[in-house]
Amino acid sequence: xxxxxxxxxxxxxxxEISGIIKESIEAAIGGNAYQPSRVSQWTTSxxxxxxxxxxxxxxxxxxxxxxxxxxxxGAGLHTASSCYWDNNxxxxxxxxxxxxxxxxxVSVFGLGI
Amino acid sequence: xxxVAKDKAxxxxxxxxxxxxxxxxxxxxxxxxxxxxDSMSTVSYMDDPGHHDDIPRPTQQxxxxxxxxxxxxxxxxxxxxxxxxxxxxxxxxxxxxPELCRQMTKxxxxxIKARVxxxxxxxxxxxxxxxxxxxxxxxxxxxxxxxxxxxxxTFSSFSFxxxxxxxxxxxxxxxxx
Numbered sequence: 291x292x293x294x295x296x297x298x299x300x301x302x303x304x305x306e307i308s309g310i311i312k313e314s315i316e317a318a319i320g321g322n323a324y325q326p327s328r329v330s331q332w333t334t335s336x337x338x339x340x341x342x343x344x345x346x347x348x349x350x351x352x353x354x355x356x357x358x359x360x361x362x363x364g365a366g367l368h369t370a371s372s373c374y375w376d377n378n379x380x381x382x383x384x385x386x387x388x389x390x391x392x393x394x395x396v397s398v399f400g401l402g403i
Numbered sequence: 404x405x406x407v408a409k410d411k412a413x414x415x416x417x418x419x420x421x422x423x424x425x426x427x428x429x430x431x432x433x434x435x436x437x438x439x440x441d442s443m444s445t446v447s448y449m450d451d452p453g454h455h456d457d458i459p460r461p462t463q464q465x466x467x468x469x470x471x472x473x474x475x476x477x478x479x480x481x482x483x484x485x486x487x488x489x490x491x492x493x494x495x496x497x498x499x500x501p502e503l504c505r506q507m508t509k510x511x512x513x514x515i516k517a518r519v520x521x522x523x524x525x526x527x528x529x530x531x532x533x534x535x536x537x538x539x540x541x542x543x544x545x546x547x548x549x550x551x552x553x554x555x556x557t558f559s560s561f562s563f564x565x566x567x568x569x570x571x572x573x574x575x576x577x578x579x580x
Contacts, residue, residue, distance in 0.1 A: 308446040320442060326542055333546035341548050352556070354575050356532060356547035365539030366501055370508035372516040374529040376579075389442040399530050401577050 300350060302381030302400045307344070311385045311396050314339040324361045324391040333357050336396060344398070354399040361392050375401060472555065477524055477576040479557050485518050486561035486572050499537040499568040508533045511572070519574060530575040538567055545571055552578065 318336040322328070340355045360367055373382065379402030387394045493511055497503065512533045519529050534545060549558070555578035562571045 304446075312444050312446075315444070316442075324542075329542065329544045330546075333544045337546055337548040341550055345550060352549070352551040352577055354530060354547065354549045354551070354577075356545070356573070358534060358543065358545045360536070360543040361541040363539050363541035365537040365541050366499065366504070367534065367536035367543070368501075368504045368508040369532070369534045370512045371533070372509075372512035372531045374516055374520060376528070380528070383446065385444055385446050387442060387444040397532070399575070401528055401579075403580055 300379070300402060302351065302379075302383075302402070304381065304383045306347075307383045307398055307400070308385055310343045310347075311340055311383065311398060312387070314343055315385070315387045315394055315396060319359075319392075319394060320389075323389075329359055333359050336394065340396060340398065344400075349400075350403045351400040352403060354397075354401075356397045356399075358395045359392055360395075362388070362390070367393075369395065369397075371397065371399075373399070471580075473524075473526055473578050475524055476555070477527055477557050477578075478522065479559050481522065482519060482559040482574050482576075483561065485515065486559060486574065489515055489518070490561060490563040490570055490572055494535075494563060494568065494570055495565060497565070497568065504535045504568065508535050511535075511570075515572065515574065519576075524576070526579045528577045528579055530577070532573040532575070534571045536569055538564065538569055547573065549575065 315336055318339055319332045322332070336357045336359075337355050340357075341353060344351075344353050344355070358367070358369070371382070373380070380400060382397065382399045384395065384397045387396070489511060493507065493514075497507070512531045515531045515533075516529060519531070536543060547558075549556070557576055559574045559576075560572065562569065564570070
């Protein structure tokens with residue numbers, strides 16, 4: 291009766307997602323040096339670019355995209371996430387990117403509907 | 404220049420142990436070199452061995468409940484109180500130390516997840532995200548965007564700082580239709 295499309299169309303494919311994230315980061319902030327006045331706009335553009343590329347995949351997922359941009363100053367940063375979900379349907383991917391003046395960490399969580 | 408990049412890559416790979424979610428699954432790290440040598444990116448994800456190679460969807464088929472909306476909505480205020488309670492109690496007296504904070508992030512995220520699960524809100528998936536960092540006169544910006552159903556899904560956020568460290572906690576709750 292109800293035929294759920296299982297298989298490729300409903301899997302969270304990490305390689306594909308990580309490629310998308312890397313391209314979005316490069317497009318939004320690649321080649322820029324850290325500037326306090328622009329960083330707010332950068333986080334927004336990284337996240338929105340990621341999200342729009344993810345929606346174009348057309349998969350039945352809800353997405354949560356988080357980005358952290360930090361200036362390189364010798365300070366340490368730890369991030370952890372804990373998730374209560376269905377391992378078969380959901381997945382996450384985290385990409386760390388850096389250049390000479392800043393770090394950018396983008397996490398994407400995809401939850402199957 | 405490429406030697407410096409290789410050293411950095413080696414150092415990063417050795418350090419990736421500190422950048423993993425607490426789970427019993429393997430953490431795989433792939434490293435890709437960019438053509439422009441002034442930026443570098445690393446990917447890490449948690450994956451069940453053979454996760455995507457299995458027959459997809461081996462779970463049993465559930466019957467439709469024909470339920471469109473949740474019977475009980477996610478209580479954002481209660482979760483806010485949980486965060487306000489947990490973060491200061493774990494971090495008030497602590498000083499930033501790499502090993503301590505590595506354990507602390509994993510512990511705190513598990514604790515918050517457990518307390519939110521205790522609220523027993525049915526059909527909600529929970530994601531808890533914790534960032535703990537050193538205060539070193541630097542600037543940091545954390546942003547997130549979500550593609551979801553804003554009638555049923557929500558998030559909670561709290562930030563805390565003391566003399567030597569800051570902590571930011573985000574809890575996302577997504578309804579499972």
